[in-house]
Amino acid sequence: MHNDSVVIEARDVSKYYLSGKERFAAISHIDLSIRKGEFISVMGPSGSGKTTLLNCLSGLDRISEGTVMVNGEDIAGMSDAYISRFRARKMGFVFQNYALLPVFTTVENVELPALIVGEKASRAREMALSTLEMVGMSGRASFKPSQLSGGEQQRAAIARALVNRPEVIWADEPTGNLDTAAGKTIMELFRDLNSSLEATVVVVTHDERVASYTRRRINISDGRIVGREGGQGT
Numbered sequence: 001m002h003n004d005s006v007v008i009e010a011r012d013v014s015k016y017y018l019s020g021k022e023r024f025a026a027i028s029h030i031d032l033s034i035r036k037g038e039f040i041s042v043m044g045p046s047g048s049g050k051t052t053l054l055n056c057l058s059g060l061d062r063i064s065e066g067t068v069m070v071n072g073e074d075i076a077g078m079s080d081a082y083i084s085r086f087r088a089r090k091m092g093f094v095f096q097n098y099a100l101l102p103v104f105t106t107v108e109n110v111e112l113p114a115l116i117v118g119e120k121a122s123r124a125r126e127m128a129l130s131t132l133e134m135v136g137m138s139g140r141a142s143f144k145p146s147q148l149s150g151g152e153q154q155r156a157a158i159a160r161a162l163v164n165r166p167e168v169i170w171a172d173e174p175t176g177n178l179d180t181a182a183g184k185t186i187m188e189l190f191r192d193l194n195s196s197l198e199a200t201v202v203v204v205t206h207d208e209r210v211a212s213y214t215r216r217r218i219n220i221s222d223g224r225i226v227g228r229e230g231g232q233g234t
Contacts, residue, residue, distance in 0.1 A: 007167060007200050008034040008057055013066035015056050026052040027223040030066070034202065036167070039194040041203045041214040049223035050204045051172055057202075058091055058170050059083045071167065088117050092161025092169045092199075096176035098153040100145040100160075107132065107141040110159045117164060124163075131159045135189060151182030158189060162197070169193075171203045175210055187213040 013030040016023050027049040034040060034057075044050045055061035057068055059075040068075050071090065075083060092113070100109045111128035119127065132138050135155045145153055154174060161169050171190065175183030187203075191213055194201045203214060211217050219227035 005036040006033050007036050007038075007071060008032070009067075009069040010057060011067045011069075013056060013063050013068060015052055015061060016064040025223050027056065027220075030225060032057075032218065032225065034168075034200060036200055037194070037198045038216060039191065039201045039203075039214045040216045040218065041205055041211040042218045042220060043205055043208075043211045044220035045206055048206075048220045050206075050220050052223075053220065054170055054172055054202065054204050058093070058168070059087055085117070088113060089164060090167050092164070092166040094154070094157050094161050094169065094171040094174045096173040098145070098150075098157045098177075100153055100156060102145050105142050105144055106137065106148070106156045106159075109145070109156060110163055113160060114163050127163050128159070131163045132156070134162070134193070135159045149182070150178050151185055154178065154182070154186050155189065158186070158193070162193065162199070165197065166199065168200045168202065171201065173205055174203060175205070175207065180209075183207075183210065 010030050010032040014028050015026045017026055030053060042050045042053060052061065056063045059078070063076060078086060107125065107128050110132060111124040114124035114127050115121065129138070129141060132141055135158055137152065137155050137159060140148060140152055140156070148156065175186050178186065187210055190201050190203065193199060203210060205211055215230055217229040218225055
């Protein structure tokens with residue numbers, strides 16, 4: 001792989017919070033490159049800074065110091081409005097609690113990101129239905145989230161993250177609310193989607209079993225990278 005395939009480049013990135021008069025570093029001096037098509041885990045215990053790192057790399061949080069480049073664009077220099085549009089087109093997000101809207105059906109939840117970026121309603125519905133088929137959820141399109149199991153809700157959330165065919169999918173503890181069997185199914189789905197769509201998948205986890213599905217692992221502790229295993233990135 002050549003350097004032009006780097007999708008995300010973090011250089012000397014830190015994020016500080018104020019606690020009273022003390023300044024607390026949630027992440028400190030992070031250097032990380034993620035290449036197109038990688039399947040990578042960011043692993044660490046609770047409170048290690050891994051979710052903060054995901055939020056800073058994806059532009060959900062503003063960094064305090066350093067540089068984050070996504071597809072060659074410096075996200076620190078983007079306005080809030082621009083970065084929201086940029087994320088909607090280029091990124092998909094999967095959360096531990098699914099974050100599905102309870103009043104919407106599965107297909108209505110999945111088509112939302114397509115509508116947000118300006119797709120026509122008929123095209124957004126078509127995209128949502130084909131994406132639900134990819135994750136094995138066609139038969140649940142008209143169900144509300146309350147009618148779905150946890151594993152089905154997470155598959156619907158993955159379909160929502162995928163509907164615009166983003167370059168990067170961020171998954172924050174995606175198996176955290178699932179039993180072992182459902183968690184295994186979700187990680188196998190991520191692995192298959194990573195291969196078939198060549199989407200870059202970044203999974204944040206504290207679970208060794210989840211990390212074992214990924215091709216590269218970044219270990220984080222006390223806001224710093226303490227180890228790297230596998231893969232071609234840095």
